[in-house]
Amino acid sequence: MRWILAILWGLLLAxxxxxxxxxxxxxxxxxxxxxxxxxxxxxxxxxxxxxxxxLLDFIGALHRGEEPDRSxxxxxxxxxxxxxxxxxxxxxxxxxxxxxxxxxFFATYSLLLLIVLALKLSTPLLSAWDWLTGGSxxxxxxxxxxxxxxIVWALSAAAAARLLELNARGTAANA
Amino acid sequence: xxxxxxxxxxxxxxxxxxxxLALGFALGSYSAASRARAAIATAEALxxxxxxxxxxxxxxxxxxxxxxxxxxxxxxxVPVQLIDQSLVFKPGAASEQEAYALAAIPLxxxxxxxxxxxxxxxxxxxxxxxxxxxxxxxxVTYAHPYSNDLYMLTHIFKVTEESAKGKEVPEPAQPxxxxxxxxGGK
Numbered sequence: 217m218r219w220i221l222a223i224l225w226g227l228l229l230a231x232x233x234x235x236x237x238x239x240x241x242x243x244x245x246x247x248x249x250x251x252x253x254x255x256x257x258x259x260x261x262x263x264x265x266x267x268x269x270x271l272l273d274f275i276g277a278l279h280r281g282e283e284p285d286r287s288x289x290x291x292x293x294x295x296x297x298x299x300x301x302x303x304x305x306x307x308x309x310x311x312x313x314x315x316x317x318x319x320x321f322f323a324t325y326s327l328l329l330l331i332v333l334a335l336k337l338s339t340p341l342l343s344a345w346d347w348l349t350g351g352s353x354x355x356x357x358x359x360x361x362x363x364x365x366x367i368v369w370a371l372s373a374a375a376a377a378r379l380l381e382l383n384a385r386g387t388a389a390n391a
Numbered sequence: 392x393x394x395x396x397x398x399x400x401x402x403x404x405x406x407x408x409x410x411x412l413a414l415g416f417a418l419g420s421y422s423a424a425s426r427a428r429a430a431i432a433t434a435e436a437l438x439x440x441x442x443x444x445x446x447x448x449x450x451x452x453x454x455x456x457x458x459x460x461x462x463x464x465x466x467x468x469v470p471v472q473l474i475d476q477s478l479v480f481k482p483g484a485a486s487e488q489e490a491y492a493l494a495a496i497p498l499x500x501x502x503x504x505x506x507x508x509x510x511x512x513x514x515x516x517x518x519x520x521x522x523x524x525x526x527x528x529x530x531v532t533y534a535h536p537y538s539n540d541l542y543m544l545t546h547i548f549k550v551t552e553e554s555a556k557g558k559e560v561p562e563p564a565q566p567x568x569x570x571x572x573x574x575g576g577k
Contacts, residue, residue, distance in 0.1 A: 246425035349424040
């Protein structure tokens with residue numbers, strides 16, 4: 217049974233690698249640029265993606281009334297008194313600790329947006345066809361980065377909203 | 392706590408879905424456009440490699456200038472040099488003009504890619520006006536950049552009552568294997 221599973225898993229991996237290789241060979245340079253943009257910005261956002269995911273887990277546990285694992289949160293907040301903070305406050309500090317990375321990410325993304333917009337606007341709108349299919353590689357990087365930006369924005373907004381819900385509930389309970 | 396970022400989780404999920412749809416559309420359009428671009432570049436490269444072959448799209452007899460005027464289309468993507476022209480005249484029953492041939496009269500015209508232009512082929516000076524039943528065979532030699540050879544295009548012009556007055560005779564739109572029989576039209 218284990219051997220059959222191992223062989224099936226190996227086949228699946230082999231097919232995945234083969235499909236990926238064929239896809240990369242058939243891709244246009246613009247599509248590869250978009251893939252590179254996505255990969256690059258996901259690398260820039262990795263800290264945010266992992267951070268917000270763990271924060272959402274932390275807040276989710278608080279929502280369910282469970283005791284969350286505080287060790288990751290305390291490491292992320294990096295304050296000497298982190299172990300004395302209540303869990304809700306710790307979550308808020310954690311959200312604030314991720315803010316510089318979020319700022320850096322969106323600053324880089326805005327820079328890319330400005331470059332792409334400048335290139336687009338400096339191209340005379342002679343024919344719609346040329347404008348749409350200009351084949352600019354930096355534009356592909358921008359579209360790939362946009363997917364990463366959407367992921368980061370959705371995670372950060374969701375974490376903030378979930379924390380807000382938790383605080384609103386706590387305020388209502390205390391009142 | 393101050394609400395420094397507004398929005399409930401539900402609205403964030405909804406907005407994320409809406410933006411994801413729009414972003415997917417944009418990314419898909421960009422990818423499709425890049426593919427269309429590549430396909431057109433390939434087709435263009437293929438078409439540019441085909442040696443051009445000029446086509447006579449219509450012919451008329453210019454009575455005032457005593458010339459046969461051919462409209463020549465270059466359907467290829469490289470220019471065609473029209474080098475010289477020849478003319479063979481075969482009289483019909485109604486003609487008073489004897490048969491004659493004019494050979495290798497320099498032309499020196501370039502037909503640009505995908506362009507059409509008119510070429511005047513002068514009849515023999517001081518020859519009689521064309522009459523119905525006469526036949527002209529006009530030949531144009533041409534060259535293109537993919538070969539050092541000379542090619543020849545021959546157009547047979549049968550003079551009818553109408554074309555003798557100078558009316559234009561368009562070629563049939565569809566390639567017609569029976570063309571020699573139908574030449575000259577109605």
